[in-house]
Amino acid sequence: MNPPTFPSIPVETTPSVPGTLTQRVMLLNMGPSHPAMHGVIRIVLALDGERVEDADIEIGYLHRAFEKECEVVGWGQAFPYTDRLNYVSPLINNVCYAMGVEKLLDIHPTERCAYIRVIISEISRITDHLTCIAACAMEMGAMTPFIYLMKAREYLYELVEELTGARLTVSYVRVGGVKADLPAGWLERLDKALDLVAIEMEEVDRLLTRNRIFIDRTKNVGKVSSDVAWSLGFTGPVLRSTGRARDLRKDEPYLVYDRLDFDVPVGTVGDNYDRYLVRMEEMRQSTRLIRQAIRQIPGGAVQVDAAGHPLTGAQMVDAAKMGMTADLLLRTVRPDPTLEGTDKTSAHRVNAPDKTTVLPPKEDTYGNIEGLMNHFMLIMEGEGIKPPPGEIYIANEAANGELGFYMVSDGSGRAYRVHCRPPCYYLMQGMDRMIKGDMIADVIATFGTINMIAGELDR
Amino acid sequence: MTNGDSSYPVTERLRARCGDGVIECHAHRGDETIVVRADCYHQAVQFLHDDPECDFDFLSDLTAVDRWKLRQSPRFEIILHLYSSRRNARIRLKTRAQDDAAPTVDSIVDVYPAANWPEREVWDMFGVRFAGHPNLKRILMYEEFVGHPLRKDYPVNKRQPLVEERHIPDDRAGMMF
Numbered sequence: 056m057n058p059p060t061f062p063s064i065p066v067e068t069t070p071s072v073p074g075t076l077t078q079r080v081m082l083l084n085m086g087p088s089h090p091a092m093h094g095v096i097r098i099v100l101a102l103d104g105e106r107v108e109d110a111d112i113e114i115g116y117l118h119r120a121f122e123k124e125c126e127v128v129g130w131g132q133a134f135p136y137t138d139r140l141n142y143v144s145p146l147i148n149n150v151c152y153a154m155g156v157e158k159l160l161d162i163h164p165t166e167r168c169a170y171i172r173v174i175i176s177e178i179s180r181i182t183d184h185l186t187c188i189a190a191c192a193m194e195m196g197a198m199t200p201f202i203y204l205m206k207a208r209e210y211l212y213e214l215v216e217e218l219t220g221a222r223l224t225v226s227y228v229r230v231g232g233v234k235a236d237l238p239a240g241w242l243e244r245l246d247k248a249l250d251l252v253a254i255e256m257e258e259v260d261r262l263l264t265r266n267r268i269f270i271d272r273t274k275n276v277g278k279v280s281s282d283v284a285w286s287l288g289f290t291g292p293v294l295r296s297t298g299r300a301r302d303l304r305k306d307e308p309y310l311v312y313d314r315l316d317f318d319v320p321v322g323t324v325g326d327n328y329d330r331y332l333v334r335m336e337e338m339r340q341s342t343r344l345i346r347q348a349i350r351q352i353p354g355g356a357v358q359v360d361a362a363g364h365p366l367t368g369a370q371m372v373d374a375a376k377m378g379m380t381a382d383l384l385l386r387t388v389r390p391d392p393t394l395e396g397t398d399k400t401s402a403h404r405v406n407a408p409d410k411t412t413v414l415p416p417k418e419d420t421y422g423n424i425e426g427l428m429n430h431f432m433l434i435m436e437g438e439g440i441k442p443p444p445g446e447i448y449i450a451n452e453a454a455n456g457e458l459g460f461y462m463v464s465d466g467s468g469r470a471y472r473v474h475c476r477p478p479c480y481y482l483m484q485g486m487d488r489m490i491k492g493d494m495i496a497d498v499i500a501t502f503g504t505i506n507m508i509a510g511e512l513d514r
Numbered sequence: 515m516t517n518g519d520s521s522y523p524v525t526e527r528l529r530a531r532c533g534d535g536v537i538e539c540h541a542h543r544g545d546e547t548i549v550v551r552a553d554c555y556h557q558a559v560q561f562l563h564d565d566p567e568c569d570f571d572f573l574s575d576l577t578a579v580d581r582w583k584l585r586q587s588p589r590f591e592i593i594l595h596l597y598s599s600r601r602n603a604r605i606r607l608k609t610r611a612q613d614d615a616a617p618t619v620d621s622i623v624d625v626y627p628a629a630n631w632p633e634r635e636v637w638d639m640f641g642v643r644f645a646g647h648p649n650l651k652r653i654l655m656y657e658e659f660v661g662h663p664l665r666k667d668y669p670v671n672k673r674q675p676l677v678e679e680r681h682i683p684d685d686r687a688g689m690m691f
Contacts, residue, residue, distance in 0.1 A: 115654040123663060127670050158543050288573055288628030306602055445542040448595050448606060450574065459575050461593065465584060474577040476595075484631040513654060
């Protein structure tokens with residue numbers, strides 16, 4: 056590989072006057088894996104003393120061929136891959152991918168499902184911002200905010216785990232719906248968790264927002280102007296920190312965002328401090344959104360039908376294995392994250408009624424031959440979801456900005472082409488401009504507030 | 515997703531500008547799509563960006579599709595997703611790289627600086643060259659990688675030879691430290 060060239064910098068200025076020092080531009084490789092930066096990325100810095108003269112950003116260290124893999128498996132089987140795009144807010148990736156396939160199929164999720172998707176998207180936005188601010192503060196030497204924010208994130212991860220059965224590799228959303236309805240009492244617990252998160256956030260607010268060291272490290276550092284950010288394809292909190300109020304939830308509302316009331320926080324100068332403030336405020340707005348969604352969500356919490364002898368998912372599987380299927384039709388299943396517990400009493404509330412794309416309730420899969428065949432056909436390779444030929448682009452407001460999917464279907468059971476537009480791809484493209492002129496230590500701070508996620512950057 | 519206003523006037527305006535350079539236009543699931551000939555591509559992009567009626571000031575996405583398996587020719591299609599913040603409208607612009615053996619289209623980095631990395635990615639993954647790109651080198655794969663992995667004739671389980679350990683230059687002329 057050729058070394059990167061920086062044509063604008065003089066390689067060596069040698070004033071060979073006796074008694075003076077020779078000035079040289081120093082090249083420093085930061086990364087691919089640097090202890091002060093989260094994620095794999097290599098930044099080649101051209102340094103004049105401690106000042107960054109120029110930078111070359113090299114990506115691709117975590118390339119996992121997401122797009123090629125999507126062409127190999129069925130439409131519905133790509134969800135686990137989307138989890139791993141942005142591993143601190145996997146639910147948003149799930150939602151966006153599902154919305155894309157639904158647009159291809161022209162089916163619509165139920166209202167309750169749309170509310171569930173809004174709630175999980177906003178939970179993901181909070182966990183994403185919490186992680187970003189925590190990591191960023193820690194990289195600048197502040198350990199306490201990191202621990203407080205991780206604690207706050209834990210409250211939400213516990214709920215995510217209860218809902219999906221996993222903390223990071225959730226695969227919760229399905230084409231046409233979601234895996235299972237909310238567990239009983241989950242919304243109340245979410246409400247309480249948000250209070251606890253707010254307490255931790257206020258602590259961190261007191262620790263950082265007026266902290267002299269934090270302000271000195273972030274204010275007027277990593278600045279980017281609104282026009283440059285826009286021309287480079289920036290979206291999300293980084294764009295909004297420059298004062299541009301672009302938010303897909305407002306501009307191109309999807310799901311039920313048009314029914315909910317929230318503000319889009321913007322910054323003024325587009326520096327690291329603004330990005331921190333924007334993220335803090337966005338978490339408060341997300342809390343507001345979740346609270347409204349909890350009040351508006353139709354159908355209420357799932358109540359297991361007492362007359363139908365509820366049984367757990369594990370018990371039902373055991374019964375089916377022993378051939379005791381006749382009784383299953385009369386029973387209902389308690390949603391159970393260990394089994395994909397979409398049960399008969401709630402399936403119709405969270406899933407579209409389309410039998411050619413949506414898995415049947417578990418009682419039917421285990422209890423009668425039609426349900427079993429329906430399930431089997433959808434899971435079987437090349438037989439599952441078959442969108443008509445066509446192409447779509449879908450975008451939603453992920454924690455980091457516009458997350459887009461371009462999908463092409465040729466009418467078969469597999470995607471002909473899936474392209475993911477990751478928000479931080481465009482942010483990293485502009486990072487060299489943001490760090491030019493700053494100090495080398497500021498690279499860490501700027502990198503932190505951009506919130507690069509290697510999984511979605513390299514895909 | 516909603517479109518702020520209908521994009522059909524955009525097609526008409528582009529047709530008036532590029533003549534028969536506009537090959538086809540259609541809307542699938544509400545996504546307006548215009549396909550232009552490769553020789554009008556740069557002109558069309560410039561027009562969509564500059565024209566006050568169109569005013570597409572934001573490039574959301576640039577990618578490509580290999581149509582080899584669909585038995586369509588030309589093989590490589592470049593897809594642009596543009597957004598107009600003033601009109602809150604989106605449009606998809608497509609063009610097809612003429613030569614299947616050495617596909618090349620014009621780079622649009624001079625119109626949309628955001629196209630820099632996506633064009634490098636399309637070169638890396640599909641082997642489509644962009645004439646006039648300031649720095650067209652691989653971005654996701656390593657320099658020694660043979661072939662372009664998102665082409666349909668690139669097998670998903672193909673192995674690559676081990677490459678020699680590469681000297682990562684600490685500096686350009688042994689100046690450092």
